[in-house]
Structure formats: structure tokens, C-alpha cells
Amino acid sequence: MALTPLDRNSPMPLWAQLEADLRTRLEANEFAESFPTDLELTEAYKVSRHTVREAVRHLNKTGVLKRERGRGTVVNRAEFEQSLGTLYSLFQSVESAGVEQTSEILRLEVTTDRLAAAQLGIPEEAQLVLVERLRLAGGVPLAVDRAWLPHEFASTLLDVDWSHTALYAELAKAGAPVPNQGWERLTPIVPSSADRAMLGLQKSDAAFFLERLGCRDQRPIEWRTTIIRGDRYRFVTDWSAGTRSELRPTAD
Amino acid sequence: MALTPLDRNSPMPLWAQLEADLRTRLEANEFAESFPTDLELTEAYKVSRHTVREAVRHLNKTGVLKRERGRGTVVNRAEFEQSLGTLYSLFQSVESAGVEQTSEILRLEVTTDRLAAAQLGIPEEAQLVLVERLRLAGGVPLAVDRAWLPHEFASTLLDVDWSHTALYAELAKAGAPVPNQGWERLTPIVPSSADRAMLGLQKSDAAFFLERLGCRDQRPIEWRTTIIRGDRYRFVTDWSAGTRSELRPTAD
DNA sequence: TTTCTCCGTTTGTCCGTACAATTGGACGAT
DNA sequence: ATCGTCCAATTGTACGGACAAACGGAGAAA
Numbered sequence: 001m002a003l004t005p006l007d008r009n010s011p012m013p014l015w016a017q018l019e020a021d022l023r024t025r026l027e028a029n030e031f032a033e034s035f036p037t038d039l040e041l042t043e044a045y046k047v048s049r050h051t052v053r054e055a056v057r058h059l060n061k062t063g064v065l066k067r068e069r070g071r072g073t074v075v076n077r078a079e080f081e082q083s084l085g086t087l088y089s090l091f092q093s094v095e096s097a098g099v100e101q102t103s104e105i106l107r108l109e110v111t112t113d114r115l116a117a118a119q120l121g122i123p124e125e126a127q128l129v130l131v132e133r134l135r136l137a138g139g140v141p142l143a144v145d146r147a148w149l150p151h152e153f154a155s156t157l158l159d160v161d162w163s164h165t166a167l168y169a170e171l172a173k174a175g176a177p178v179p180n181q182g183w184e185r186l187t188p189i190v191p192s193s194a195d196r197a198m199l200g201l202q203k204s205d206a207a208f209f210l211e212r213l214g215c216r217d218q219r220p221i222e223w224r225t226t227i228i229r230g231d232r233y234r235f236v237t238d239w240s241a242g243t244r245s246e247l248r249p250t251a252d
Numbered sequence: 253m254a255l256t257p258l259d260r261n262s263p264m265p266l267w268a269q270l271e272a273d274l275r276t277r278l279e280a281n282e283f284a285e286s287f288p289t290d291l292e293l294t295e296a297y298k299v300s301r302h303t304v305r306e307a308v309r310h311l312n313k314t315g316v317l318k319r320e321r322g323r324g325t326v327v328n329r330a331e332f333e334q335s336l337g338t339l340y341s342l343f344q345s346v347e348s349a350g351v352e353q354t355s356e357i358l359r360l361e362v363t364t365d366r367l368a369a370a371q372l373g374i375p376e377e378a379q380l381v382l383v384e385r386l387r388l389a390g391g392v393p394l395a396v397d398r399a400w401l402p403h404e405f406a407s408t409l410l411d412v413d414w415s416h417t418a419l420y421a422e423l424a425k426a427g428a429p430v431p432n433q434g435w436e437r438l439t440p441i442v443p444s445s446a447d448r449a450m451l452g453l454q455k456s457d458a459a460f461f462l463e464r465l466g467c468r469d470q471r472p473i474e475w476r477t478t479i480i481r482g483d484r485y486r487f488v489t490d491w492s493a494g495t496r497s498e499l500r501p502t503a504d
Numbered sequence: 505t506t507t508c509t510c511c512g513t514t515t516g517t518c519c520g521t522a523c524a525a526t527t528g529g530a531c532g533a534t
Numbered sequence: 535a536t537c538g539t540c541c542a543a544t545t546g547t548a549c550g551g552a553c554a555a556a557c558g559g560a561g562a563a564a
Contacts, residue, residue: 072557
């Protein structure tokens with residue numbers, strides 16, 4: 001992917017234009033092998049090292065890059081993927097603990113769903129692909145995951161081997177759009193007896209209920225609900241005055 | 253409070269020393285009236301404007317300052333207080349919605365508690381002050397809050413008018429240490445029938461259970477549990493690829 | 505083959521300068 | 535009293551330069 005020359009007549013600062021271009025190239029996985037050095041970027045974009053460092057500093061506000069003097073800059077893939085929201089942070093925290101994640105298909109079908117359609121902003125009679133899975137960590141139930149996606153571009157999901165757990169990878173493989181932004185909402189619930197049975201929960205156990213809307217180019221393309229065991233997974237934070245703290249999912 | 257001169261022989265970068273000094277002064281509320289300009293800081297600490305801007309940039313990583321060209325720098329108190337963890341973020345989100353927060357004392361007594369003592373790292377027979385309150389937002393129950401603090405320095409809490417909601421302000425007023433860091437843990441629970449009654453919850457309702465340890469100078473001085481209605485308050489996040497996202501509490 | 509040294513590369517730190525964009529207050533005009 | 539103009543103050547943007555700290559690879563020595 002060719003770089004975008006900077007526009008010195010633009011009211012947008014040079015560092016901001018440079019950051020946007022680098023971000024686009026980063027999301028296109030162009031820096032998997034190596035990230036350009038400060039010198040390479042000054043030469044490629046014809047700006048000073050100060051401007052390059054300012055752009056990279058902003059790009060790196062989320063810790064997506066690892067920079068070290070003498071060594072250079074590499075892309076922190078784990079951090080990049082963690083930026084796909086709470087659900088993927090949870091999956092990643094399980095993976096970081098070295099626990100194998102698998103899933104069992106509960107339902108894989110074309111259906112309609114009034115609530116999902118409403119969230120996706122499409123007619124309620126529109127056909128949706130429902131992927132309902134029981135997710136396990138180390139063979140133990142972790143969550144019941146239900147994803148509804150418009151049939152018009154998610155139909156290829158019907159032909160997938162779902163013992164893997166990567167919905168987005170399957171979408172990408174099929175050339176379908178993959179969500180890259182959205183919102184999530186976390187609520188405590190008492191699961192239904194059917195969900196309790198699947199998760200191996202007692203009658204007195206509560207669980208987390210995560211609702212998630214995934215969009216591409218501002219367009220909703222994924223509505224998802226996930227019931228997460230609250231006895232094995234919870235959210236923790238270290239807080240400190242003057243320092244931003246954030247809840248992160250962790251296994252008990 | 254006098255500023256701390258920078259040590260140019262220290263391996264610690266100048267900007268890092270300057271940041272630490274500014275942070276200390278910020279926590280001592282020294283910049284309530286005004287935050288020094290870049291020029292004032294270069295003159296006071298005898299460093300370049302570049303070093304000053306680097307220090308302020310780091311200090312401001314949490315958004316605790318608001319900087320604008322032409323206007324100057326002011327302290328963002330709301331952001332600073334929000335950095336006291338999820339519980340205070342919740343309280344603040346209610347306040348930002350313009351809803352009055354009050355509290356009713358349920359229990360205010362000297363007691364012992366094995367779990368609290370364990371979390372505080374003191375003998376289980378040690379005397380603790382228990383402040384148990386029902387917290388309301390706009391007259392509607394929001395949470396049941398229980399705080400245990402060692403009696404040796406929290407005894408003044410026994411003489412307080414608790415219709416206000418500011419535990420830390422009361423501690424500060426009494427000259428007692430106030431927590432400035434710690435950890436929190438969020439779990440979903442089915443509340444007891446007593447707690448359900450106080451919160452106005454149905455039998456089928458789950459709630460959030462927040463456990464929190466507050467420390468000062470690395471020493472635990474507050475153990476706290478809070479049951480938060482899950483039907484009225486939840487955690488939401490906006491996520492975006494390549495950008496850090498965080499769950500924040502919000503009223504429904 | 506292994507270890508050590510040297511050196512080039514890379515980012516971090518620090519300095520200085522210049523100018524632009526924005527803000528707010530002072531002051532004059534109405 | 536109100537409005538408009540001007541200007542100083544303040545932060546943001548951009549450049550250039552210099553040197554330090556850390557790293558890794560090449561090549562020599564053992």
C-alpha cells in the first residue's frame with residue numbers, strides 16, 4: 001500500500017495526517033514484518049523527526065507499538081487485538097493464561113430476530129445468520145455466545161467448521177466485512193435454566209450479560225450477546241489517584 | 253509547597269523528575285487556583301520548554317489537565333477524582349447526569365470482621381469501624397455500600413452526619429489518611445433477600461458486586477463492598493480497532 | 505565454535521528557535 | 535453600557551541540532 005503524501009495546505013496538522021496514514025497502513029497489516037524507523041519516516045513523508053515522533057506518539061497512545069532505543073519499533077499485535085473491546089479482552093486474558101479455547105456449535109441457522117434486527121437497523125423480517133456457541137476454556141464452559149449477522153454477506157458462515165473460535169477470521173477469509181468498531185454493554189443477570197445448564201451453573205449463581213454491536217464503516221453488521229460465567233471470570237482494576245484505571249476481564 | 257529542584261546528575265530523566273514533582277503538588281491541591289504556564293515552569297525548574305512540555309504531556313496522560321492554546325492550563329478535577337476507581341466513576345456518572353445523591357446510614361458501629369481484617373492485613377479480632385449505607389440517586393436506591401476501616405484512625409467517622417456521601421472528605425477533614433490507590437473486583441451476584449429488599453429488587457434480578465481495597469502509602473486502610481443495582485446501572489464501552497477502550501459505569 | 509569487542513543503527517532526551525492559532529483583557533468609539 | 539479592535543499571553547506546530555543509552559550484528563580473537 002503506497003503512503004499518502006502529506007498536504008501542507010491542509011488545516012489538519014502534519015503530524016495528524018501522518019498518524020492517520022500510519023494507522024490505516026497498520027490496520028492493513030502492512031507493518032507485520034517491521035515498522036519504519038524514525039529516519040525512514042522523515043525521508044518517506046518529508047517531514048522533520050519531531051513531526052514523525054509526534055505522529056508516532058499519538059498512534060501509540062494505546063500501546064499498540066513497542067519502541068526501544070537501539071532496538072527500534074515493533075507492532076504489539078496482542079495490544080492491537082485487545083482493542084476490539086471487552087469480549088476480545090476476555091478471550092485474550094484466557095489465552096494469555098495458557099488455557100486452550102474451543103467452542104461447540106449449539107445453533108447455526110438462518111433465522112429472523114426482532115431485537116437483533118432492531119440493533120442492526122434493518123427490517124425485522126430480514127434474514128439473519130445466527131451462530132450460537134458454547135465457548136469453553138480448558139474444556140470448562142466459559143460463555144454462551146450468540147451472534148446475529150445479516151444473511152446477505154454472512155451466509156458463508158453456514159459452511160464453517162466452528163471448532164475454531166475466530167468469527168472475525170472466518171469473515172475475513174470469506175471476504176466479508178469485519179467489524180472494527182462498536183459498543184458494548186455489561187449487565188448482571190440471572191441466567192435462564194437452559195443457559196445455566198449449559199454453563200454448569202447453580203440456581204443461585206449470577207452471570208455477566210454482554211451485549212455488543214459491531215460495525216464496519218459506521219454500518220452495524222454484527223449483533224452479539226454473550227453470557228459469561230461470573231463465578232470464574234470477573235473484572236478487576238488497579239486504581240491510583242491521578243492515573244486512569246480500567247476494568248479488565250480476568251479468570252478467577 | 254516549595255518545588256523540588258531537578259537533579260541533573262540523576263539517571264532519572266529531567267522530564268520524569270519534573271512530572272513527579274508536578275504530580276505531588278497536584279495531589280496536594282496546589283494548582284486549584286491556576287496551573288503554571290509553560291514559561292513559568294521553564295523559569296521555575298530551569299529547563300527548556302521542550303522538557304516542560306514532555307513532563308506535562310506525561311502528567312496529562314489521564315486527561316487530568318485541560319490545555320488550550322491562548323487559554324492556558326487548568327486542572328480537570330472531575331477527571332482527577334474519576335481516577336479513584338470504578339466506584340467513584342459510578343458516583344460521578346450519576347452526578348454528571350444531574351441526579352442528587354444522598355445516603356442513609358444502615359449501620360455505623362465498631363465491630364470485627366474476619367474477611368475485612370484479612371483484606372486489611374490485620375488480626376481478625378482487630379476493631380473496625382463499619383459504615384454501612386444505602387446510597388440513593390434521585391431518591392431511588394442505587395447501591396448498598398459497606399466500608400470497614402481500622403478503628404485506630406477511623407474512629408472519628410462515628411461522629412459524622414452521614415447524609416452526605418463523601419467518606420474520603422470526612423477522613424481528610426479528620427486528618428486521617430485517605431486511600432489513594434488500590435484494586436477493585438467486579439462480580440455478578442444474586443443479592444440476599446435483605447439486600448434485595450433495600451435496593452427494591454425482584455427475586456429474578458441480579459446485581460453487580462464490587463469489592464475494593466483502598467491503600468495509602470501501600471498500606472491497606474479501607475475494605476469495601478458495594479452491591480450495585482444492575483437494572484439501573486451498567487458498564488458500557490465504545491470500542492474501535494487500534495484504540496484502547498474501557499468499560500465505564502453509566503446509569504440506564 | 506564460542507566469546508569478546510567495536511561500531512553503526514535506532515530511539516530517547518534535551519536544547520533552541522520561529523511562527524501560528526486561539527483566547528481574553530484593555531481600551532477606544534459609539 | 536455596549537461593541538469593536540488591538541495586542542499580549544498562552545499553547546500548539548514545526549523545524550533543526552546534538553548527544554546519550556541501548557541494542558544487535560559483524561568480525562576478530564581465543
